[in-house]
Amino acid sequence: MSAAVLVERNLMIYKHTWYVLLAEIFEPILYLLSIGVGIGVLVGSVTGVTGGSPVRYAAFVAPALLATAAMNGAMNETTFLMFGKLKTDRTYESMLATPLSERDVALGEIAWAVLRGTLVSLAFLAVITALGLVESPWAILVVPGAALIAFAFATAGVVVVTFLRDWQDMQYIQLVMLPMFLFATTFYPLSVYPRPVQLVVQWLPLYQSIELLRNPALGVLSPRILVAAVYLAAMGALCLTVAVRRLGRTLAA
Template sequence: MSALKLGEGPGIRDVPHVPRAGGAHLLLLRNLWVHKGHSPWTMALYSIFEPVLYLLAIGVGVGRLVGDVAGVDVGYASFVAPGLLATAVMNSALHETMEAAFTKVRYDRFYQSVLVTPVTVTGVVVGEVAWAMLRGLITAVGFLVVITAFGLVPSAWALATLPAALLVGFAFGACGLAVTTYIRGWHDFQYVQLVLLPMFLFATTFYPVTVYPRVVQFVVELLPLYHAIQLLRGLALGRIEPALLVSAAYLVIMGVLGLVVARRRWTRVLLH
């Protein structure tokens, strides 16, 4: 049995003669309509407030003591900023597909109501992931404006972090939506934080992977946030290397697998 049993009930079925991905755009438009009272800058502010504090306290404050990062030849704040950007995008995407999605299915019964319309389960999954990507992009734009104002963007390649942020939002949003189907109650989000917090601290957000012994480096290089940071950091600093393609491919595969699992799990939760 699935951990989440809230979608059970008569009358909830895919509507015949509707495309398999039908309705995703309608769900995305609905989410935009719900947030119409918030400007993009207000939405970005909510998401970047915490990482900006980290940037000021650690990137700028500690950066005055650290100086340039060995092997990277940029100031410490410029090194940290893309890591915090990737973290902010990840958190924005996960919020929409985890806490917000859990509220919709557990308390609002929103998805159950949507499925009596022409919107399909696939439409729900794709629409929510698309919304997570959009939220991640809004966060990335806001954070990029902030670090540009601080003088922490040394290359025009930093603009490429915006489409890359969509990829990060896709990867984490799809996986977050899949994980949400296993959440039994609010207490289970503590286990999610138990994974996210160490990943945030050790996935090269604040220092390069070379500070670790080789065995630890191998473990760190398996983390999804590591690849998100490597991709955005490389673009932000104008260090365009073949390794960025590896990180991009990792995130694409992660997102596709997350989307497949999410589709199957939400079908089980909502239709059985």
């Protein structure tokens, strides 16, 4: 219950600063309109998942951008914003003077990041639905899928933030996130890569996130969904264990 208090605190703050989330919603919308729709006019259709029927390029790109929105929503909370609370504002020092423990802080921030990432994803899902880019009623599975993606990256973000020394270290996060965004089949199928490169791409967490959402969004229920879900759940569980321990040490130092 103590961790829930931290979630409630963040909700109270975001009631007055909700507009900061707009950037995380508008960014994937801009990518969708400029690349998915704009370049999609030139591309036309692409091969669907698992070699299925061709789909509109914008409909192919939209679920990938939704997965990216879930990832960014969670990671931004547990890296950039959480680092400010740790190093600049020293928010957690006052929290630990209450009955809250280091474990409560870790679980509370992760829970809030999952909620934030899921809310951003739902907003973007509403946009692509309005644009007619949802191909199947199975897209309802995107909702729990986005929550799982947010969980995996939120826990990873807490692990990462405990290693950061100053604000300049944030560039290392982007050094990983941006190439992963570009190469994890966000804008083109896995088949464009040579087989050795495909094997590397398939291990990327964003690739598995995209697989988790793109398949049901396009009406394809394949074992890939289960594989992606297990991958992300295992990643989240492992990172959660490490995150609680490392943040506890960081806050106790």
